[in-house]
Amino acid sequence: xxxxxxxxxxxxxxxxxxxxxxxxxxxxxxxxxxxxxxxxxxxxxxxxxxxxxxxxxxxxxxxxxxxxxxxxxxxxxxxxxxxxxxxxxxxxxxxxxxxxxxxxxxxxxxxxxxxxxxxxxxxxxxxxxxxxxxxxxxxxxxxxxxxxxxxxxxxxxxxxxxxxxxxxxxxxxxxxxxxxxxxxxxxxxxxxxxxxxxxxxxxxxxxxxxxxxxxxxxxxxxxxxxxxxxxxxxxxxxxxxxxxxxxxxxxxxxxxxxxxxxxxxxxxxxxxxxxxxxxxxxxxxxxxxxxxxxxxxxxxxxxxxxxxxxxxxxxxxxxxxxxxxxxxxxxxxxxxxxxxxxxxxxxxxxxxxxxxxxxxxxx
Amino acid sequence: xxxxxxxxxxxxxxxxxxxxxxxxxxxxxxxxxxxxxxxxxxxxxxxxxxxxxxxxxxxxxxxxxxxxxxxx
Numbered sequence: 001x002x003x004x005x006x007x008x009x010x011x012x013x014x015x016x017x018x019x020x021x022x023x024x025x026x027x028x029x030x031x032x033x034x035x036x037x038x039x040x041x042x043x044x045x046x047x048x049x050x051x052x053x054x055x056x057x058x059x060x061x062x063x064x065x066x067x068x069x070x071x072x073x074x075x076x077x078x079x080x081x082x083x084x085x086x087x088x089x090x091x092x093x094x095x096x097x098x099x100x101x102x103x104x105x106x107x108x109x110x111x112x113x114x115x116x117x118x119x120x121x122x123x124x125x126x127x128x129x130x131x132x133x134x135x136x137x138x139x140x141x142x143x144x145x146x147x148x149x150x151x152x153x154x155x156x157x158x159x160x161x162x163x164x165x166x167x168x169x170x171x172x173x174x175x176x177x178x179x180x181x182x183x184x185x186x187x188x189x190x191x192x193x194x195x196x197x198x199x200x201x202x203x204x205x206x207x208x209x210x211x212x213x214x215x216x217x218x219x220x221x222x223x224x225x226x227x228x229x230x231x232x233x234x235x236x237x238x239x240x241x242x243x244x245x246x247x248x249x250x251x252x253x254x255x256x257x258x259x260x261x262x263x264x265x266x267x268x269x270x271x272x273x274x275x276x277x278x279x280x281x282x283x284x285x286x287x288x289x290x291x292x293x294x295x296x297x298x299x300x301x302x303x304x305x306x307x308x309x310x311x312x313x314x315x316x317x318x319x320x321x322x323x324x325x326x327x328x329x330x331x332x333x334x335x336x337x338x339x340x341x342x343x344x345x346x347x348x349x350x351x352x353x354x355x356x357x358x359x360x361x362x363x
Numbered sequence: 364x365x366x367x368x369x370x371x372x373x374x375x376x377x378x379x380x381x382x383x384x385x386x387x388x389x390x391x392x393x394x395x396x397x398x399x400x401x402x403x404x405x406x407x408x409x410x411x412x413x414x415x416x417x418x419x420x421x422x423x424x425x426x427x428x429x430x431x432x433x434x435x
Contacts, residue, residue, distance in 0.1 A: 077401050079425070084372065139380055147372030150399075150425060219402050224375060231376060232383065232410060290374030306374075360373070362366045362385050362394075 005239045011214040012243030018207045019112055019244075020251040022060070025199035029257075029266035030116040032248075033060055033211065034109035035293035036100035036282075037267075039311070040318035040327075041195050042166065045188050048319030051327070053193025057170040059201050061297065062163040063208020064215070068301030069160040071216040080156030082305030085145035088351065089306050092289040093296070093313025094320070095344030099281030101318065101327040102274050102337045103127070104267055106293045107222035107286070110279065111241065113268060115248035117260040120268050120275055127276035131283025132226045138288065138352035139231070145288075145355060148306055156303025159311065163301075170201060194267055215298045220244075223283065223292035267330060274333040274341065281344045288348060365395035370403060371426060378403040379410050386414060386431065393432035399425050407431075 019032030031037055037054075044055030072078040100106050103124045105113060110128060113121035135143075173187045190196040198204065214220065218240060225237035252258040262270045269275070286292050289310050291299065296314075299307035321327040326340035334340075366389045370378035378398050385394040398404050404420065404427040411418045411431045419430040 079400070081372070081399075084374065139376065144377055145374060148374075149372055219405070221375075227376060228379075232379065232413075234409070234413065236409060290376075360370075360377070361381055362368055362388065 005236060008218045008220065008236065008240040009243040011218045011220055012240035013247040014214060015211050015220065016115075016244040016247030017251065018211055019108075020248055020255070022199045022204060022207050024255070025203050026197055027199050027204075028194040028197045030113045030118060031105075031109060031194065031267065032112060033207075034106050034112070035061070035064075035297060036097060036106035036314070036318075037104070037109060037194070039097070039293070039314050040101060040321070043315050043318035044190075044195065044322070045169075047186060047188055048315065049322035051322040052188075052195075053190050054195045054322070055188040055190045056195040056198055057166055057173075057187065058198070059167065059170055059204035060208035060211075062167050062170070063205045063210075064212040064294065064297045065159055065163045065301040067209040067212020068216040068298040070209075071213040072302040075217070077216075078156065078303050080151040080153045080303040080305070081148045082151050082155055082308075084148035084306050085355075086306055086309045088145060088355075089289055089310045090313035090316070091347060092285045092351075093310035094317035095347055096282045096285035096289070096293065097314040097317030098321050098326055098340045098344050099278040099285065100293070101321045102278030102333055102341055103282070104269065104328050106282070108292070108294055111222065111245050112248055113265070115245050115258075116252050116265075117258045118265040118268050119260060119262045120265060120270055120272070123272045123275040124279040127279030128223075128283040129226055130276070131280040131285075132223060132287045133230055134280075135284045135287025135352065136227055136230050138356075142356040142358050142360070143288065143352050144357050144360060148304070151305060153303075155305045158305065159300040159308040167205070212298065212301065215294060216302065219295075221291050221295040223286040224295065227287055269328055269330055269332045271328075271332045274328065274337055277341050277345075278328070278337070281341050281348065284348045284352070285344065288352060365393045365430060365432075368394060368396045370407070371397050371399040373403075375402065376406065379406050382407045382431070383410060386411065386416065393430065396429045396431065398427050398429070401427075403427075404429065
């Protein structure tokens with residue numbers, strides 16, 4: 001059996017094209033698809049934080065998970081599983097989000113930002129690679145969160161069901177009362193700022209579904225791509241990332257929306273130390289959890305309850321990031337970004353060092 | 364005789380790391396790797412083929428068993 005990279009390259013191209021299309025249809029600049037930003041917006045829509053500019057139930061996230069569920073079920077790959085250190089995975093998701101929101105983007109958006117000419121993304125990507133490199137060191141030394149086990153099918157359906165509930169909320173958006181004429185909860189929706197910029201619901205949902213199916217089939221993973229390069233010099237997953245970046249770059253150039261530079265980039269800041277450190281934290285946390293946030297969503301759709309816990313950790317982390325002023329903004333890092341990143345790094349380093357086993361090899 | 368590596372239930376990329384280590388340690392004996400996801404199966408198989416080993420994959424219950432040897 002040959003391992004063709006064609007499906008992965010083709011998927012990377014399609015995902016890149018969908019990202020740019022969603023931007024043209026209304027998503028914020030360089031944010032056609034951003035798992036961290038979009039989960040942050042959902043967190044706000046549900047009232048877990050009250051940053052009024054970043055609240056919206058992003059249908060892309062719903063589509064990603066449900067697309068993965070449909071694809072996994074159709075291919076006999078939907079298996080309810082879980083039980084591998086769920087509480088630790090929750091906090092890995094939590095701190096991955098803290099780091100990503102200091103930089104202002106997940107690995108997917110870091111690539112989209114670079115493809116749009118945002119030079120600050122170079123520092124973010126350098127941080128991401130550094131974090132992954134440290135994580136690979138722990139993995140080589142025997143780091144593990146232990147084994148997951150098969151569960152009853154019901155546990156694998158919780159995340160897809162949660163997405164259906166979110167979709168119902170997005171469609172029917174119950175509004176309770178008004179405050180000064182503005183719409184208010186329980187489902188919040190930004191009237192200005194990035195949360196108010198979005199493609200039509202159906203376009204976002206369908207875009208997410210397509211990405212979900214493709215990523216489930218090809219195992220598209222940004223963190224895995226860099227990790228495999230460092231760990232075993234395997235370019236397989238990386239080829240998908242190159243296709244994703246190249247397509248987005250090409251379309252940005254064609255559409256005249258490529259603008260190279262550090263200053264004035266959309267939803268970005270130029271505090272380079274914290275761009276680097278935020279993504280280093282995110283890269284380390286993703287590596288210790290086994291994959292990038294997009295991949296975690298896909299796995300949660302395949303029935304992996306541990307990945308589901310990680311996603312819920314990201315949702316909670318987004319809430320705390322904004323409530324505790326840890327999230328960055330175009331003005332720069334938040335008042336407590338530095339502390340958040342340092343606490344997260346400490347958590348991950350202690351975890352990486354102590355969660356080691358040497359008895360898992362040949363037996 | 365195959366050396367057995369049980370990588371069932373482990374997150375990416377631990378199955379690959381364990382398989383790689385076993386292949387380095389026992390290049391002549393051959394290695395049998397047990398995994399339980401399609402991703403781990405594909406990753407271990409790709410690694411083994413990259414390194415010039417032959418791979419036979421079969422399923423047993425919920426598990427995929429990869430027999431990795433170096434003779435043609």
